[in-house]
Amino acid sequence: MRILFLADVFGTAGRTAVEERLPGLREELGVAFCVVNGENAADGRGITPRLADKLLAAGADVITLGNHVWARDDIGPYLAASERVIRPANVASGSPGRALAVAPATDGTSVAVINLLGSLFLDVASGFFEVVDDLVEEARAQTPLVIVDFHAEATSEKIALARYLDGRVTAVLGTHTHVQTSDARIQPGGTAAITDAGMTGPHDSVIGVEAELAIRRMRTGMPVRFRPAESGVRIEGVVLDCDAEGRATAIEPLRVEHPG
Ligand SMILES: [Fe+2]
Secondary structure, X not given: OEEEEEOOEEHHHHHHHHHHHHHHHHHHHOOOEEEEEXXXXXXXXXXXXXXXXXXXXXXXXXXEOOOOOOOOOOHHHHHHHOOOEOOOOOOOOOOOOOOEXXXXXXXXXXXXXXXXXXXXXXXXXXXXXXXXXHHHHHHHOOOOOEEEEEEOOOHHHHHHHHHHOEOOEOEEEEEOOOOOOOOOEEOOOOOEEEOOOOOEEEOOOEOOEOHHHHHHHXXXXXXXXXXXXXXXXXXXXXXXXXXXXXXXXXXXXXXXXXXX
């Protein structure tokens, strides 16, 4: 079974690329299941119900989020009702939404998706190691095909979690830094991993934001309103193959230029 994972979809440019290209990509690559990280879909911060519906309509089977999960006011009730748009597990336990989705691939096989936040520089209610075992167990009770989107800043945390889950999940895929790393690999226990799958959005930027604005904020320390950049659009992520037992057999980084 082939699974496509699209890394952080950023702003209008990233969303448009997914809407225009994802149906064709699914077809060309023979993808049976697609996970999209949509945490930067709404102007670079968070996602709205309308945009989540658009990404699902474009071919995402499950949408994962990240540290900007609550950036948009109307997302709480939507997450409370949604079975396919999930939030990180280790935000406050009283918040709406779920952190595990199980959905069918095109051949009917169930695929589980888990979303977690790292600790470094991110606002979390509990550490990811406190919640991950129960979540993985809950997922594996339903299917051996388990994809983890680990939304985190630190390479060390990402590599540690990938090693910790080796043999228990199909893949541990890092997101959040928006820079694709060159360490896609299959670990000894059969779990695929990449430290960061990259960004689906405008790469002529500072991780999605208009470069001049990001630089001005850093140079002056003054508040500067960020705008998503528009050019250098690339779809990034990974293409993953796995067997019926959920063991990864291949992982390839994906980079597709998308001239606007
Ligand atoms: Fe993020």
